[in-house]
Amino acid sequence: MKRLPTREEIDAKYKWQLEDIYATDELWESDFKKLKAMLPDIQKYKGKIDSAQAVYDVLKLKDDISMIAEKLFTYARMRRDENNDNTVYQALADRAMAMIAEVQSELSFVVPELLSKPTEVLYKYIEEKEELKLYKRYIDELIRQKDHILSAEEERLLAMAGEVTEAPDTIFTMINDADIRFPVIKDETGEDIELTKGRYIQLLKSHDRRVRKDAYEALYDTYGKLKNTLATTYSYSVKKDIFYARVRKYNSSLEASLDDDNVPVSVYDGLIDAVNSNLGLLHRYMSLRKKILKLDQLAMYDVYVPLVKDVKKEIPYEEATNIVKNGLTPLGSEYIGLLEKGFNSKWIDVFENQGKTSGAYSWGCYGVHPYVLLNYQGALDDVFTLAHEMGHALHTYYSNSSQPYIYANYRIFVAEVASTLNEALLIHYLLEKTSDKNEKLYLINHYLEEFRGTVFRQTMFAEFEKIVHEKAESGIPLTPDLLCSIYKDLNARYFGPDVITDDRIALEWARIPHFYRSFYVYKYATSFSAAIAISQHILQEGKPAVDRYIEFLKSGSTDYPIELLKKAGVDMTTPQPVHDALKVFGELVDKMEQIEI
Structure with missing residues (x-):
């Protein structure tokens, strides 16, 4: 039977080099601790964004915090994507997601506090401080969306809910990439082949109609057994969208x-x-x-x-x-x-392996070259x-x-x-x-x-x-x-x-x-x-x-x-x-x- 190789069986030259983000998991842990220590610093500006210098300092610190948070999250999720069955990186990704939610919560006061100032005051600050001109477009955008930005406390509550509201997407990913298993079917030569999402479209391109039909029925019959769970999961994703839209007055x-x-x-x-x-x-x-x-x-x-x-x-x-x-x-x-x-x-992770996230994407974080995930079939x-x-x-x-x-x-x-x-x-x-x-x-x-x-x-x-x-x-x-x-x-x-x-x-x-x-x-x-x-x-x-x-x-x-x-x-x-x-x-x-x- 043509089974999928394990991650370890893939030649290293066809794997991306995530070490360019963090050479070791220990360095990831070090940045995680560093970020945790930075969060109290941003709170020192709460209620005190009242000068051009303070506006610049808080926006600069906000960027520094966000950059590290994104780097942590990108590395952890991409490691998990290599093999969604790997519990080490499941845990790392969960911690990174929790950290993102915490960061958003800690930063949530910044935008409402900026928007509590009259527009003309914000533009006066920009004129006063040369370095603040970098943030003019950012501030323009905040002012454009002002009617949809809530109070500092409300924004904090929404940010704290972020990890929970990501649940439908996370649950679907676990079902779709880690738990779901498709039947074995016969290929054109009569040999057993395990159906996977990566192989599905290739099988639908077979010139043997029997192979196409078997792959199609096997895939959808498998999803059909989960239709109540998947409908509920998707329904709550839609509810999340509606909740955010209504809260923000759209x-x-x-x-x-x-x-x-x-x-x-x-x-x-x-x-x-x-x-x-x-x-x-x-x-x-x-x-x-x-x-x-x-x-x-x-x-x-x-x-x-x-x-x-x-x-x-x-x-x-x-x-x-x-x-x-x-x-x-x-x-x-x-x-x-x-x-x-x-x-x-080594920007590219080329071939499909057991537990690897399906499909293809390009992703990365600022300061490191981008990456590409493939499931190349030839x-x-x-x-x-x-x-x-x-x-x-x-x-x-x-x-x-x-x-x-x-x-x-x-x-x-x-x-x-x-x-x-x-x-x-x-x-x-x-x-x-x-x-x-x-x-x-x-x-x-x-x-x-x-x-x-x-x-x-x-x-x-x-x-x-x-x-x-x-x-x-x-x-x-x-x-x-x-x-x-x-x-x-x-x-x-x-x-x-x-x-x-x-x-x-x-x-x-x-x-x-x-x-x-x-x-x-x-x-x-x-x-x-x-x-x-x-x-x-x-x-x-x-x-x-x-x-x-x-x-x-x-x-x-x-x-x-x-x-x-x-x-x-x-x-x-x-x-x-x-x-x-x-x-x-x-x-x-x-x-x-x-x-x-």
């Missing part, structure tokens, strides 16, 4: 979530409307898929299988890094040099995932290198631009490079799947979140049956008449980790649309567009996300970039229809 949890980026609700609704008005394109693609696969009707386990057999079954990881490097050449020698640095300096999708996550990583590298701590952390709204732009450049490179009809078809199919997965699928998720939160806000309980019903109806509408929407796919909501970061996934779709526009500028203009883009990467959070994108050449306050992106999708469907398979 009209809805959606508005509360978007306000942090200063994004109007109309952008979210505009995305959903734009995608819904283009669903006919997705239905056309599904009809073409049915025709090419020679099926009377598509099942949900038929929507991932490539329409053209993979021209290369497995891409070794080392080859993947070269493909990504070549594909991103238009971004210039500096970018490529940083990319190589990431590949060669498929073309994994090459694109590598390009995607390195887009995040280099965005972080540029931002951290160019901005002070307080402005280095760019907003999620722009975060997906760098990652999806890398994918757009990579697909362009691969399509240009090949003259083989089958390979070209395979790549067009892959790009269509990128659109489907990033624009259509993530918007469907976004619409699901909106409906679910609105139901909960009106007092309707989120039972498993209701969640399944909402999801099933959306799935049927998005995929159209050629796809069977069964009771198993109605459970898909139960396995989506992003739903525990509410109203996050819409940013994939908006970012994808922006990334296509910027990638076109780069390919057509060359260096001027690259220079604008690199400046965008360096900008951190020095302006609102929508304004940063405008400077990079895209206006996301209108749905036009979404319509333009879906026009490209339609053109790709046209191309595929015109090529004989």
Whole structure:
């Protein structure tokens, strides 16, 4: 049987080097103690933030404390992600989370106390002290959100509740990454293979329909056995969102979530409307898929299988890094040099192992290079995932290198631009490079799947979140049956008449980790649309567009996300970039229809 290797069985050269954050757990403990000792210092400013010097000192100390807290948390969580069964790092992560909650509690008085001062007094302080000018944008933002910031004592209570309100996400992670076990199924050769989340999509890409069906049924039947627990867990995550929105005097949890980026609700609704008005394109693609696969009707386990057999079954990881490097050449020698640095300096944790967190991400902390977690399986999708996550990583590298701590952390709204732009450049490179009809078809199919997965699928998720939160806000309980019903109806509408929407796919909501970061996934779709526009500028203009883009990467959070994108050449306050992106999708469907398979 093909079993997953243990962490110890993975070659060290394919593991990230978290020692760059803390060389030993003992150094982590030392910083933990140091931070604990710093917390009483911040309390000395309580009730005494009454001069330009005091404002500067308290904000500087707040940054110093936050930096250490983030470093502690990042290391502990990433160690746990290596193997969620490891009780040592479960404990470390729990302690780090508790420390974050304590830090937030101790710092909670700062913002309300600053906002208790008249606006003109705060600006007078900034004029009086040169060093305080660094914090002008930060103070501007506080003033913009003043109506939603509570009293010092109320903010302290909310901060103290932070560890408890993270419970749904933590519980889901433990169920989904540590406890859940899937059955053994037979692969194409009849050999036993243990189903894992990492292997699931690969199995759905099998050209053996029996394998696809077995994997699909095994996965959803396993989640189905936990549907009451998972519905309850998700319901309390939604309740948490509603609680925070109401306490902070927002009209809805959606508005509360978007306000942090200063994004109007109309952008979210505009995305959903734009995608819904283009669903006919997705239905056309599904009809073409049915025709090419020679099926009377598509099942949900038929929507991932490539329409053209993979021209290369497995891409070794080392080859993947070269493909990504070549594909991103238009971004210039500096970018490529940083990319190589990431590949060669153990920024990346490459392969799946027992207990490892599923999926992929880029993460890190200020003052240390970024990291990337992969579960590399050797498929073309994994090459694109590598390009995607390195887009995040280099965005972080540029931002951290160019901005002070307080402005280095760019907003999620722009975060997906760098990652999806890398994918757009990579697909362009691969399509240009090949003259083989089958390979070209395979790549067009892959790009269509990128659109489907990033624009259509993530918007469907976004619409699901909106409906679910609105139901909960009106007092309707989120039972498993209701969640399944909402999801099933959306799935049927998005995929159209050629796809069977069964009771198993109605459970898909139960396995989506992003739903525990509410109203996050819409940013994939908006970012994808922006990334296509910027990638076109780069390919057509060359260096001027690259220079604008690199400046965008360096900008951190020095302006609102929508304004940063405008400077990079895209206006996301209108749905036009979404319509333009879906026009490209339609053109790709046209191309595929015109090529004989």
